Amino acid sequence: MKKHLVSASDLTKEDAVLVLDTAKELATISDRPVKKLPTLRGRTVVNLFFEDSTRTRISFEAASKRLSADVINFSAKGSSVSKGESLKDTAQTLQSMGADAVVIRHGSSGAPHLLATRNWIDAVVINAGDGTHEHPTQALLDAYTIRKHLRKNEGDLSGIKVAIVGDILHSRVARSNAILLKTLGATPIMVAPPTLLPVGIENWNGEYSYNLDDVLPKVDAVMMLRVQQERMNDAYFPTAREYSRNFGLNAQRLKRMQEHALVLHPGPMNRGMEITAEVADSKNSVVIEQVANGVSVRMAVLYLLLGGSNSEMGENSL
Amino acid sequence: MKILLKNGSLKGEKNVDLLIENDKIIKIGPAKSITDVNAEVIDLSGLIILPGLVDLHTHLREPGREDAETIATGSAAAARGGFTAVHAMANTLPVADTAGVVEQVWNLGKNVGLVDVYPIGAVTVGLKGEKLAELSAMADSNARVRIFSDDGFCVSDPVLMRRALEYVKAFDGVIAQHAQDPRLTQNAQMNESELSGKLGLIGWPAIAEEAIVARDVLLTEHVKSKLHICHASTAGTVEILRWAKDKKVNVTAEVTPHHLFLNQTSCESYNANFKVNPPLRTNKDVEELRKALAQGIIDVVATDHAPHPIEDKEGEWQSAAFGMTGLETALSVVATAMIDTKLMNWADIARVMSERPAEIGQLADHGRPIAENEIANLCIVDPEMTWKVDAQDTHSLSTNNPFHEMTLKSKVVHTIFRGKLTMKNGQVKK
Numbered sequence: 001m002k003k004h005l006v007s008a009s010d011l012t013k014e015d016a017v018l019v020l021d022t023a024k025e026l027a028t029i030s031d032r033p034v035k036k037l038p039t040l041r042g043r044t045v046v047n048l049f050f051e052d053s054t055r056t057r058i059s060f061e062a063a064s065k066r067l068s069a070d071v072i073n074f075s076a077k078g079s080s081v082s083k084g085e086s087l088k089d090t091a092q093t094l095q096s097m098g099a100d101a102v103v104i105r106h107g108s109s110g111a112p113h114l115l116a117t118r119n120w121i122d123a124v125v126i127n128a129g130d131g132t133h134e135h136p137t138q139a140l141l142d143a144y145t146i147r148k149h150l151r152k153n154e155g156d157l158s159g160i161k162v163a164i165v166g167d168i169l170h171s172r173v174a175r176s177n178a179i180l181l182k183t184l185g186a187t188p189i190m191v192a193p194p195t196l197l198p199v200g201i202e203n204w205n206g207e208y209s210y211n212l213d214d215v216l217p218k219v220d221a222v223m224m225l226r227v228q229q230e231r232m233n234d235a236y237f238p239t240a241r242e243y244s245r246n247f248g249l250n251a252q253r254l255k256r257m258q259e260h261a262l263v264l265h266p267g268p269m270n271r272g273m274e275i276t277a278e279v280a281d282s283k284n285s286v287v288i289e290q291v292a293n294g295v296s297v298r299m300a301v302l303y304l305l306l307g308g309s310n311s312e313m314g315e316n317s318l
Numbered sequence: 319m320k321i322l323l324k325n326g327s328l329k330g331e332k333n334v335d336l337l338i339e340n341d342k343i344i345k346i347g348p349a350k351s352i353t354d355v356n357a358e359v360i361d362l363s364g365l366i367i368l369p370g371l372v373d374l375h376t377h378l379r380e381p382g383r384e385d386a387e388t389i390a391t392g393s394a395a396a397a398r399g400g401f402t403a404v405h406a407m408a409n410t411l412p413v414a415d416t417a418g419v420v421e422q423v424w425n426l427g428k429n430v431g432l433v434d435v436y437p438i439g440a441v442t443v444g445l446k447g448e449k450l451a452e453l454s455a456m457a458d459s460n461a462r463v464r465i466f467s468d469d470g471f472c473v474s475d476p477v478l479m480r481r482a483l484e485y486v487k488a489f490d491g492v493i494a495q496h497a498q499d500p501r502l503t504q505n506a507q508m509n510e511s512e513l514s515g516k517l518g519l520i521g522w523p524a525i526a527e528e529a530i531v532a533r534d535v536l537l538t539e540h541v542k543s544k545l546h547i548c549h550a551s552t553a554g555t556v557e558i559l560r561w562a563k564d565k566k567v568n569v570t571a572e573v574t575p576h577h578l579f580l581n582q583t584s585c586e587s588y589n590a591n592f593k594v595n596p597p598l599r600t601n602k603d604v605e606e607l608r609k610a611l612a613q614g615i616i617d618v619v620a621t622d623h624a625p626h627p628i629e630d631k632e633g634e635w636q637s638a639a640f641g642m643t644g645l646e647t648a649l650s651v652v653a654t655a656m657i658d659t660k661l662m663n664w665a666d667i668a669r670v671m672s673e674r675p676a677e678i679g680q681l682a683d684h685g686r687p688i689a690e691n692e693i694a695n696l697c698i699v700d701p702e703m704t705w706k707v708d709a710q711d712t713h714s715l716s717t718n719n720p721f722h723e724m725t726l727k728s729k730v731v732h733t734i735f736r737g738k739l740t741m742k743n744g745q746v747k748k
Contacts, residue, residue, distance in 0.1 A: 086633050108634035109518035110588030117587075118632075131636070133518030172518060199521060200512025 004116040004125040005301055008136040008179035016183055017156060020144050022300035023293070024153055029066060030296065040069035043100040043306055048090070049128070050076040050106040055267060056128050056138075059291070060103045063298035069306075072097070087111060091120040099123045101306055109133035124305045132170045137301060138266055139176035141294040143184055145286050146221050148293070149262055158185030163215045165191040165247055166225030166274055167236075169198050173266045174225060178206055191215050192247065195236040196227075212247050213256070221262040224249050224274045240273060250276045254284060262286050319358075321739065325349045326362030326698065328688060330664030336367070338694040341737035346690055360732065360742075362698060368668045370402025370695030370735060371649065372675035372684045374465070374494070374572055375548060375620035377641070378404070378435070380426065381419070382411025387625040387715050389423065392645070393432040394713035395623070397740040399645040400697035400730035401433050403676070403684045408440040409470040415440035415451035417459035424461035432740045436679060439463040441482050441493060445471050450482060457489040464680045467494035469548055470595075472530055474500050479534060483543035492544040492570075492678065495534050497555070498596065502526035507636060509582045509597040517585060519635065522597045524552040531555050535562040535569055546678060547571040549622050551596040553606035560615050570678050572620035573607050575644055575651035576720055580604075584720070590631045590638030591709075591718050594624070611670060612661040618675045621648045625716030643719045647707055649699060650726035657701070658727055664701070672697070683736075698732040705729055713746060 001018070002010045011019070029035055045064040047057050057073065064071045074094070087106075094102060101124040104112045109131030116125040129135040147153055150160060162181055168174045168190045181188045188206040190197060201208045209215050216222065227247075229240050237243045249263065263275075263285040271277045280287060323336040333349035337357060345352055373396065379387035389406070396404050406423050408414035414423060420437040427435025439456035443449055445468045456463040466486060473479045473495060482493050503526045508514050510521020531547055535558060538545040550556065550571045562569045576594060581601050584592040592598060610616040624641025631638050644651075652671065656662040662670075676685025683693040709722035733741040740747055 086629065088632060106634065108636040111634045113588045114634065131518050132520075169515075175516070175518065198512075198515030199510050199523075200515050203512045204515075 001304055003305070005136050005305060006112045006116050006125060006127045007134050008139050008176040008183070010136070011180065011183060013156060013183050016140070016143070016180060019140055019297065019300045019304060020147055022304060023144055023296040026299045026303065027296040030292065035066050036068060037066060038068045039303060040064070040067040040306055043069045044072065044098055045069045045101045045103060045302065046072045046074055046094050046099040048074045048094065048102050048104045050111070051129070053105050053129065055291070056105060059294045060128060060298050062295045063302055066295070067299055067302060069302070072099070087114060088118070088120050091115055094123070095121040101126060101302060103128045105129045107131055126301060126305065129172050131172065133172050134176045135172040136176045136180070137294070137298055138173050139180040140301065141290055141297040142177055142223060142264055143180055144293045144297050145264060145290050146262060149286065150220055150260065156184045157181065160186040160221070161189060161219045162186055163189045163191050163219045163222040164225065165212060165222060165249070167196045167227045167231060168192045168201070168225070169196045171225050177223065178204060182206060189215055189219065193237055193243070196231070213253065216253055216257050219261060220258065221264060222249065222257065223264040225266065226268065226270055227274050229273070244273055248274050248276065249279050251278045254279050254282060257284070264290060267291070319737070320354055320356055321734070321737070322352060322354050322357035322359045323367065324359060324361050326365050326367040328367050329668050330366050330701070336688070338734065338737050341693055343688065343690055343692050343694045346688070364700065364702065365731065366664050366699045366701050367688060368400070368664065368697045368699060369672040369685055369688060370697050370733065371400045371671045372679065372681065373401055373404040373621050373623070373645065373648070374618060374675045374679060375469070375622045376404040376406055376645065377409065377624045378406045379410065379625060381422065385627050385715070389426040389435060390430045391713060391715045392623070392625070393427065393430045393435065394746050395643070395645040397432040397733050397735065397746050398713050398730070399647070400649050400699065400733050401645060402695040402697070402733065402735045403434040403436060403679070403681055405436045405438050405465060405679060407469050408438050408467060409445055413440050413444050414438065415443050415445070417452065417455040420456050420461040420463050421459050432746070433735060434681070434684070436681070437461045437463055438469070438494065439466045441466045441468045441473050442478065447471060447473055447475055447478065450478070450485065453482070453485055453491065454489065457491060464489070464491050465494050465546065465678070466491055467496065467548065469494065469496045472496050472498040472500060474530070476533060476537065480537050480541060483538055483545065484541045487543050490680070492546050494546040494548050495530065496548050497527045497530035497534065499526040499529050502529070507593070508585045509599050511582060511600065513582055513585065519585065524554050524599065527552055527596055528554040528558060531558050535567050538569055539565065539567045543568065545569045549574050549577065549596055549620070550607065550616055551577045551599050551603065553603050556606045556610040556615055559610070563615060570617040572618045573611055573616045574622045575619060575648045575655070576642055577607055578604065578611065578619070578655040579651050580720060588635050590633070590635050591642065591720050591722070593635060593638050593640055594642050595640035608655060608659070608661055612656065612666065618670050618678065619648065619652050620675065621645050625714050626718050627716060631718045641718065643712070643714050643716055645714070646712060647719060647721050647726065649697070649730050650705070650728050651721060653701070653728040654726045694734050694737040696734040697730055699728055700731050701728045703727070703729045
């Protein structure tokens with residue numbers, strides 16, 4: 001594997017399957033009374049969050065702690081960053097404190113890339129979401145969830161069709177998923193009104209559509225993205241109701257999906273906007289499980305990037 | 319004081335000797351025909367003599383941002399690049415929107431004395447696009463302003479643009495438009511394309527430039543004025559310019575060295591030294607811009623030299639400043655893009671980097687024929703030298719040169735400004 005995880009495209013198919021397999025083994029820890037492995041004892045993981053994201057931060061924090069790493073949470077709010085400290089200065093501060101891994105969430109696309117390539121730090125860089133660019137661990141946890149249900153938790157995702165629905169234009173989750181699903185042999189189908197699809201979508205890996213109803217019957221999973229009501233003000237769509245009518249997942253639409261089809265959502269959900277409460281809480285929904293899988297997948301990423309190996313893990317833990 | 323240039327190739331055509339006394343060329347003859355024991359003799363064997371280069375688009379940052387560039391450091395960078403005249407853009411602090419500020423810039427340039435610094439006046443007060451600046455006062459000032467531009471911002475209000483075009487007719491001025499529809503480019507970061515989608519950077523669509531160029535060409539035709547298009551960057555703009563020139567609309571256009579040489583794939587590095595406005599475009603745009611320059615659809619090359627301190631360039635892409643330095647590398651970049659590819663010859667380079675820019679700026683002493691009794695503004699080039707750009711090796715105060723570590727062919731070796739060597743063998747004098 002590459003040293004850093006900045007983009008889903010940093011992972012080969014073998015790498016991605018290795019992460020999922022490792023996550024599968026690590027998931028068993030979560031079922032034990034003592035949810036902890038000594039693997040990363042003495043290593044320091046910094047959660048460097050320039051944007052608020054409680055969910056992603058606590059997921060990484062739980063993952064690091066279960067591997068016995070020391071966790072430092074660096075939140076940009078109220079820190080010197082808001083007083084104009086540069087990314088470089090922050091990075092060098094972390095370097096001086098001996099960070100082994102930096103998990104970065106940043107509002108600017110490409111910030112993790114800079115951290116990984118500018119020689120400011122030696123630490124492993126893990127992208128926890130940058131601007132409207134990528135969010136690779138989210139894609140990994142989505143793939144893990146799909147694989148668990150539809151491929152018996154083994155191998156790749158060949159032959160699986162996944163609809164990704166909503167604000168593709170501004171979604172880092174959609175970008176990482178489009179790349180990773182393709183890597184794993186699945187077919188992503190981007191579904192959105194034309195205003196919320198990026199220019200050049202026709203050249204992306206995979207398919208796209210403006211019509212959710214056409215797509216739903218043929219997919220094995222549907223991933224609903226959060227749509228911010230503010231988009232309305234920029235004329236991406238006329239009203240929230242019209243968006244919801246055309247692209248919201250409700251009970252009638254769920255009925256037209258295949259029996260085995262999964263409903264995913266990276267959270268937080270806008271119930272009543274892109275997804276109804278009924279669907280969110282239906283038997284097809286794996287939204288809650290995604291959260292648990294997120295911890296396992298992030299454990300696997302930290303474990304593999306901080307120099308673990310399968311055999312070593314076997315001795316330590318299972 | 320006399321300088322005797324021996325055996326240089328006049329615009330790549332024939333070899334000559336050339337004798338300069340005070341600020342004038344006093345004698346030109348066949349190679350090895352002139353001797354003068356009182357002159358400083360410089361052997362130009364293998365070198366090309368061009369008229370001193372003229373830049374229509376330079377950000378010298380003074381007054382206001384002397385941490386990025388001063389008129390002194392910018393002039394030194396210009397001399398090193400073979401320039402004898404530059405036009406200082408109006409987006410300083412305070413903005414060059416009054417006779418006072420343009421005269422200050424003009425005087426500072428004269429005191430430095432390495433190149434002629436011609437201020438460009440703002441079109442609107444404070445570049446705000448709300449009301450016209452005192453254009454006539456700037457035109458009548460000692461700085462004798464003829465080009466007006468809100469560069470950095472587009473004069474997007476069509477009524478204001480129309481009035482500006484009409485108003486400058488009184489003193490034969492020209493409006494240089496930074497063509498960028500502001501609504502189509504809110505928070506835009508790079509060329510809108512499949513790549514901008516992939517990188518998660520907000521797109522700056524080609525249409526945002528082309529829509530303004532088309533509108534302004536029509537306005538210019540309607541009010542019978544003169545328009546200059548700054549930094550044309552798209553194939554679509556070239557099409558509109560071709561149409562306008564067919565119709566004999568009084569429009570000229572410039573292209574930057576970077577838009578002739580680099581494309582949007584550089585943005586993949588998230589290295590903000592490649593962040594520029596208008597953004598780097600596609601390979602097809604680069605090809606069309608090169609062809610248009612060779613055909614005269616685009617009239618001139620202008621650097622858009624835009625120095626920025628390191629702290630404005632080394633951080634995240636979105637928070638970084640737009641712009642690239644370019645005075646010192648311009649000639650080499652253009653020669654590599656246009657001569658190495660056989661699209662142009664050295665006489666063409668003289669046309670697009672000296673003669674036409676001087677005509678557009680209405681400069682009496684620049685871009686003139688290299689002939690007896692003309693002012694000696696000259697740029698001497700080694701056409702065979704290949705060299706690797708080092709952004710740190712610069713007379714500019716800033717190092718945001720996008721050509722860092724790239725290999726270019728040809729280099730300016732001497733610059734003569736009003737009969738004085740401002741650069742000799744790569745060393746700027748002063």
